[in-house]
Amino acid sequence: MATHSERVWHGGGQVVVTGDEEPRGLWSWLTTVDHKRIGQMYMGAGLFFFLLAGIEAFLMRLQLAQPDAHVVSAALFNQLFTMHGVTMVFLAGMPLLIGFINLVVPIQIGARDVAFPRLNALSLWLFIGGGLMLYTSWFFGGAPDAGWFNYVPISAGEFSPGPGVDFYDIGLQISGIGTLMTGINFLTTIINLRAPGMSWLRLPMFVWATFVTSLLIVFAFPPLTVNLFLQTFDRLFGAHFFTVSAGGSPLLWANLFWVFGHPEVYILIMPAFGIISEVVPVMSRRPLFGYTTMVLSVMAIGFLSFMVWVHHMFDLGYGPWVNSIFALSSMLIAVPTGVKIFNWLTTMWGGQVRMNTAMHWVFGFLITFVVGGMSGVMLALAPADLQFNNSYFVVAHFHYVLIGGTLFAIFAGMYYWFPKYTGRFLNERLGKWQFWLVFIGFNVTFFPMHFLGLMGMPRRIYTYAPHLGLTLWNSISTDGVYILTAGMIIGAINVLWSYGHGELAAADPWDGRTLEWAIPSPPPAYNFEYIPLVRGLDAFWVEKRYGNGRMLPAPEEHHGPPGTIHMPSPTAMPLFLALSIIVAGYGLILHSLVLDIIGFGFVAVGIYRSMFTVDHGYFVRPHHIEGVRADG
Amino acid sequence: MEEPETYTGALERALHISGSEIGGECRVASERARRIRRFLPWAVLLPAALSGCGLIDAPQSMLNPAGPVAQDQLGLIDSSIWVMTLVFVVVAGALLVILLRFRWRGQTELPPQWEGSTRLELLWTIVPFILLALLAVGTVRDSFVLAAPEGKNVLKVNVVGHQYWWSFSYPGTNIVTANELHIPVGQKVELVLTSADVIHAFWIPRLGGKTALVPGRTNIMWIEADQPGTYKGQCAEFCGTGHADMRLLVVAEPPAKFAQWEQQMEHPVVQPTSALAQQGEKYFASEQCSSCHTIGGTSFVGVVGPNLTNLAQRQMIAGNLLPNDAQDLAAWLKDPQAVKPGSLMPNLHLSPDKIKALVAFLQSLKTPAPSGSV
Structure with a gap:
């Protein structure tokens, strides 16, 4: 479109673009600051890393199917479980959730984008860059192999001399900076960009979940950042923060890690709760039961999540007082979590539940998450945990909460929101096949791990002796993986096929309650023709029930020049900055002064340019003022 | 373990329903089995039932305690399993009722728009709290009991x-x-x-x-x-x-x-009797084994590797990875990393003759029981 070339990238001019056609092509994606495109790229990259983590898991299960097997070596197995854990937590779980947050939250609060669109793009590129960088470690002498929590001294230079752990430190640092900025961005967005009338107690639950998640990110990531810095100094510059013989402490790492690590698992589950809280009321045709209690619950869970980190370390010898206190605080988290589960149940109880694929995933979520929650309470009982800790019981537990919890909720969200953002439904028949295969495969794979833990199988062992009685359940567990994989493949086919060929979706296919259903599918770049006026909880539902079925425009002062929409300009700067940081990171890991100078030099230039460049954005004048797409 | 009675016996053991002692082979307890079958929801317990014997009999099973510490911990595990099973049954039951009774069947009118109930929400705040408080008592008590051994002996x-x-x-x-x-x-x-x-x-x-x-x-x-x-x-x-x-x-x-x-x-005694074993003792010094290993009763006092005093009396070698026999000892000495990846014991590239002699020596490392002993 010719008018695009008229955009002024910096300086004082403002140019009106007379159309609302979106730019196409690779470059438009690399330079986009549109939260919906960024969200889609988060999802795409997250699914890519999820595939890699799945391959790693597959190899591990092949190795463990039989005792004394030799599918992979001990050294490779250690790299596989480390990369699997790191990938699932940092490169698949969080990005998929942040993808939903990007896609949904600005629209649900009635905003046109996030508070800092360029920062948002930088977050994305730092995550993708850091993740890819971590994976290049396979080409530089081996991946990190000290486990995802990377305890010292096993990860110290003395015991792990290769560059693998350096890739862990630098790669996670870079993608972690991206996550931290996402947290700041969404806090600011939710506080400042809510549409008129969108008071705190009218926020959709997914927005509340995002708000608390962002708070957790802002408070939990700094300990990780510090920890990674300390270890970078230890490993690269000969410092001794963690070296016992020089007065350092390995438990410093363990504590800083879990001060981050426990809130991190709530960062992974909180948005999942938010997704369930969106899908359940819509598919049951009634409001969320106990909205205020649900809000208080997520806040309580977020608060308590900072008070429980020692439950990962009951066996490190902190004594009965410390263990008792942290056992009690950990058990306490079950109360607000239980309230949420029962409120979801009550929302459905007496409702009219549509059992489509999204709801299948919600039911799968509730069943498996409750199992995971129960084993979680069992792990909180400190003396019993001395048996469970580091056994397969723990492996079973966190897969029940992270796969059965987080991932099932992500799938629920995918079937729920896919039509909104692509304009097409995911196929329901394939979806149900995917659900049943994944649900059954998941339980066949992971339920036996409870038994293996009770039978005394420690986690992170590449093999086990034949006489320990572990063979049967290990082989059943591996059989489950085949079923699980079949389901995942069907899911992938469904997404790829439906993206281009799925049934067309209208703007409001589910009879939705929140603002995203009030705009076309897929939404235009500017989301709303006019900023909506919010007149109640479930803003769109209120208008459908009590109004004329359309959002009213907000008062005049909330709008730009009549008939135009002010938008932030695309920019390549975030990508440039992220690449520069990656180059500097390689410089550190490879001990290359040249790369350091180039990388950090470009970072300085990029930051300087960003600071002194004023982006006045551009204006869009929409062609049509319809709430629904013509073909919808 | 094909008969249902046995499954139930296993189930009973897996969940410690009876107060009877645990361990050993599964017994058929048909009387109790019938009672259990009547009272317990099979859907939840079937997996446990199917696995009972395997779970208990595994040599490293925490469900088969052999001392007071593991017994205490198992008590806590048991009580929590019961509480958690109860919660699971309630949630799964509710989901089942929802599936059967509260489906959308094409109605156009909306269901009652129920927004909340303070009484109900208090109910499921307080009841879990009480259940957890029950578990908390044992948790705190056992934390202190297990912290340090009491008594003089x-x-x-x-x-x-x-x-x-x-x-x-x-x-x-x-x-x-x-x-x-x-x-x-x-x-x-x-x-x-x-x-x-x-x-x-x-x-x-x-x-x-x-x-x-x-x-x-x-x-x-x-x-x-x-x-x-x-x-x-x-x-x-x-x-x-x-x-x-x-x-x-x-x-x-x-x-x-x-x-x-x-x-x-x-008071270890090292008396290699055969000529081969005596040769092995010489190799133990000349091939640098002694720079890492101590053997009580000899002048070998290395401290880097495991102490080998009375090695022949042990059941296993190589960090309890291999049985302590001539064949495995020889394989271990020949190439430690092939047997145990990552082992820090260096591969000394010993000749087969030397390995044979060293094995003979190591197998001689046992001290006779003192006279008049049990």
Whole structure:
């Protein structure tokens, strides 16, 4: 479109673009600051890393199917479980959730984008860059192999001399900076960009979940950042923060890690709760039961999540007082979590539940998450945990909460929101096949791990002796993986096929309650023709029930020049900055002064340019003022 | 284990429904089985039922405790399983009712728009709180009970974790041994734990939960065995390439037999009788074995590797990975890393003759029982 070339990238001019056609092509994606495109790229990259983590898991299960097997070596197995854990937590779980947050939250609060669109793009590129960088470690002498929590001294230079752990430190640092900025961005967005009338107690639950998640990110990531810095100094510059013989402490790492690590698992589950809280009321045709209690619950869970980190370390010898206190605080988290589960149940109880694929995933979520929650309470009982800790019981537990919890909720969200953002439904028949295969495969794979833990199988062992009685359940567990994989493949086919060929979706296919259903599918770049006026909880539902079925425009002062929409300009700067940081990171890991100078030099230039460049954005004048797409 | 009765017996064992002692083979308890079958929801318990025997009989099963520590912990595990099963049944039941009764069947009118109920929400805030409070009592009590052994008659053993083997020494004696921990039955044993390199964890599921061995720090745990026997375990904190092969053996013996073992360890006798074994003793020095290993009763005092005093009396070698026989000893000496990936014992590229002699020597390392012993 010719008018695009008229955009002024910096300086004082403002140019009106007379159309609302979106730019196409690779470059438009690399330079986009549109939260919906960024969200889609988060999802795409997250699914890519999820595939890699799945391959790693597959190899591990092949190795463990039989005792004394030799599918992979001990050294490779250690790299596989480390990369699997790191990938699932940092490169698949969080990005998929942040993808939903990007896609949904600005629209649900009635905003046109996030508070800092360029920062948002930088977050994305730092995550993708850091993740890819971590994976290049396979080409530089081996991946990190000290486990995802990377305890010292096993990860110290003395015991792990290769560059693998350096890739862990630098790669996670870079993608972690991206996550931290996402947290700041969404806090600011939710506080400042809510549409008129969108008071705190009218926020959709997914927005509340995002708000608390962002708070957790802002408070939990700094300990990780510090920890990674300390270890970078230890490993690269000969410092001794963690070296016992020089007065350092390995438990410093363990504590800083879990001060981050426990809130991190709530960062992974909180948005999942938010997704369930969106899908359940819509598919049951009634409001969320106990909205205020649900809000208080997520806040309580977020608060308590900072008070429980020692439950990962009951066996490190902190004594009965410390263990008792942290056992009690950990058990306490079950109360607000239980309230949420029962409120979801009550929302459905007496409702009219549509059992489509999204709801299948919600039911799968509730069943498996409750199992995971129960084993979680069992792990909180400190003396019993001395048996469970580091056994397969723990492996079973966190897969029940992270796969059965987080991932099932992500799938629920995918079937729920896919039509909104692509304009097409995911196929329901394939979806149900995917659900049943994944649900059954998941339980066949992971339920036996409870038994293996009770039978005394420690986690992170590449093999086990034949006489320990572990063979049967290990082989059943591996059989489950085949079923699980079949389901995942069907899911992938469904997404790829439906993206281009799925049934067309209208703007409001589910009879939705929140603002995203009030705009076309897929939404235009500017989301709303006019900023909506919010007149109640479930803003769109209120208008459908009590109004004329359309959002009213907000008062005049909330709008730009009549008939135009002010938008932030695309920019390549975030990508440039992220690449520069990656180059500097390689410089550190490879001990290359040249790369350091180039990388950090470009970072300085990029930051300087960003600071002194004023982006006045551009204006869009929409062609049509319809709430629904013509073909919808 | 094909008959349903046996499944139920297994189920009963898996969940400790009866107060009877646990362990050994599964018995058929048809009377109790019938009662259980009537009262318990099969859907939840079937997996446990199917697996009962395998779960209990596994040599490292925490469901088959052999001492008071593991017994206490199992008590807590049991009570929590019951509470959690109750919660699961309630949630699963509610989901089932929703599936059956509250489906959308094309109605156009909306269901009642119920927004909340303070009374109900208080109910499911307070009831879980009470259930958790019940579990909390045992949790706190056991935390303190298990923290340190009470009483005077406590045997102390110092445990040092190494990549990838265990060192045990008995304070007040000159006994140092590796990988095979000997304890007397019926006596509390306090383990004083530390590490020479990275973090490890000491775990014998049938005797008690795990405690980490942290470099620069001393941790304490205690165990006690009710019955004589050999109890297996393994390192439970990832410690490197050889982590999976860092295994543990506790040999619990009646006090008299333990005293005899102590006697043999305090005064080891090394008398290689055959010419081959005598040759092996020479190789032990000339091939640098002695720079890492100590053998009580000889002049070999290396401290880097495991102490080999009375090695021939041990059940296993290589961090309890291999049986202690001539064939496995030879394989181990020939190429340690081939047997145990990541092992820090160097491959000395020994000739077959030397290996044969060394094996003969190592197999001669046993001290005869003192006269008049049990």
